[in-house]
Amino acid sequence: MKFETLAIRAGQDPDPDTGSVIVPIYQTSTFYQKSLDKFGQYEYSRSGNPTRRALETAIASLEGGKHGLAYASGSAATVGVLQLLKPGDHVVAGQDLYGGTYRLLESVYKGIGIEVTYANTYDISEFKKAFRKNTKMVWIESPTNPLLKISDIAKIAEVAKSHKALFVVDNTFLSPYFQKPLSLGADIIVHSTTKYIAGHSDIIGGAVVTSDEEAFKAMKFYQNAGGAVPGILDCWLTLRGLKTLAVRMKEHEANSIYLAKWLQSHPKIRKVFYPGLPTHENHELAKKQQTGFGAVVSAYLDGGYDEAKKFCENLKIFMLAESLGGVESLVCYPVKMSHAVLSEEDRLKQGITANLVRLSVGIENKEDLKDDLAQALDN
Ligand SMILES: *Cc1c(COP(=O)(O)O)cnc(C)c1O
Numbered sequence: 537m538k539f540e541t542l543a544i545r546a547g548q549d550p551d552p553d554t555g556s557v558i559v560p561i562y563q564t565s566t567f568y569q570k571s572l573d574k575f576g577q578y579e580y581s582r583s584g585n586p587t588r589r590a591l592e593t594a595i596a597s598l599e600g601g602k603h604g605l606a607y608a609s610g611s612a613a614t615v616g617v618l619q620l621l622k623p624g625d626h627v628v629a630g631q632d633l634y635g636g637t638y639r640l641l642e643s644v645y646k647g648i649g650i651e652v653t654y655a656n657t658y659d660i661s662e663f664k665k666a667f668r669k670n671t672k673m674v675w676i677e678s679p680t681n682p683l684l685k686i687s688d689i690a691k692i693a694e695v696a697k698s699h700k701a702l703f704v705v706d707n708t709f710l711s712p713y714f715q716k717p718l719s720l721g722a723d724i725i726v727h728s729t730t731k732y733i734a735g736h737s738d739i740i741g742g743a744v745v746t747s748d749e750e751a752f753k754a755m756k757f758y759q760n761a762g763g764a765v766p767g768i769l770d771c772w773l774t775l776r777g778l779k780t781l782a783v784r785m786k787e788h789e790a791n792s793i794y795l796a797k798w799l800q801s802h803p804k805i806r807k808v809f810y811p812g813l814p815t816h817e818n819h820e821l822a823k824k825q826q827t828g829f830g831a832v833v834s835a836y837l838d839g840g841y842d843e844a845k846k847f848c849e850n851l852k853i854f855m856l857a858e859s860l861g862g863v864e865s866l867v868c869y870p871v872k873m874s875h876a877v878l879s880e881e882d883r884l885k886q887g888i889t890a891n892l893v894r895l896s897v898g899i900e901n902k903e904d905l906k907d908d909l910a911q912a913l914d915n
Contacts, residue, residue: 540782543781546597547593547597548775559772559775562581564585565581581768582765588765591774591775595745599707599718601718602747603745604744605743605756606774608740610706610708610742612764613727614636616758618640618650619755623649625650625673626653626670627641627651627672628653629641629653630680630687634681634708635874635878653666658686660691667695667699672701672702673704674692676692679811679832681709681874682809682894683886684810685817686826690825692721694721703724706725707727708728709830710826714829723751724744726742727745729741731859732784732785733777733861734774734778736863737863738773740770741770785831786828788898791902792831795897798909802910802913804837804838804839806837831898834870840890840891846912846915847867848893853904853905854866855867856868862896864898864900870888871892875888
């Protein structure tokens, strides 16, 4: 079956007891057992629940992986993967990670003896230098937040494999509709399902997908032991969102291409960052390893903090808010929002300056979105 069909049917057969076409919300903490000698498929909802199971199966199938695990947030999914490491292990991580992932590595995992090197993942010969004897994991995001830089996933996979390190890709920004890192050689996929997968800005959730049996067994054990599982209703909402992932992503992308091109020609915009633009530094690589360009568009405005503040506050349809990936358009000011946890020095190294704004382009009418940007820039 193809993507659109899998999104609606994978793991989502009619309910065996009632015939319900939609997977029911099995809002229960525990399951009745008929006999002490033989327990049923489900015992207790931290360990497993049919609604969560449907979600895990669906996400795994969309990523082309064998196993899926759902978590209470993308950050809990990140912890679920990092838990595979032991003190003394070394991680090679991308230079510009999601702020919360960086915070976990720096402020939690370094403290328990996990070593981390932030490597240049855009230049493979530089990237290779970051490896050590004890390197057990490689962690990247592609495209990155907020400047949409792209790493060559297949090449990184080769290097990781030659060092027997698990290769993790946070695929939140593109969703499996536009990128399937497992097919490019990654071992583990992490998602904040809060973003495109659930897609309606109404839940916090996370997921992990892998075909590596050993890693799956260990993460499944920790998912139950640590217990950072999503609530049943959130699983059901995520599953409902997932069904329309393909149609949403197409609209998100069409609007983004339209707005990125328009912004590029606007006199008050200095530079637009969007991998779908032929002028983007990684446009060719994006075309090769992705099936679409996503819907995050960042831009340097003409001016500094004052101009950026006016722009963000003048917007009427784009709402000033953290997060991305929902049907509604949002604007984010990375210096004070998504990347506030970084030092100013680290921000500047990444190109996160006072005139940078990040748009999460929604699926409203593209002319309305353009008019909103135009009035905010003109005022
Ligand atoms: C939002 C996000 C996360 C964290 O997910 P939460 O659901 O907020 O915990 C991780 N990675 C990326 C790329 C994200 O955008």
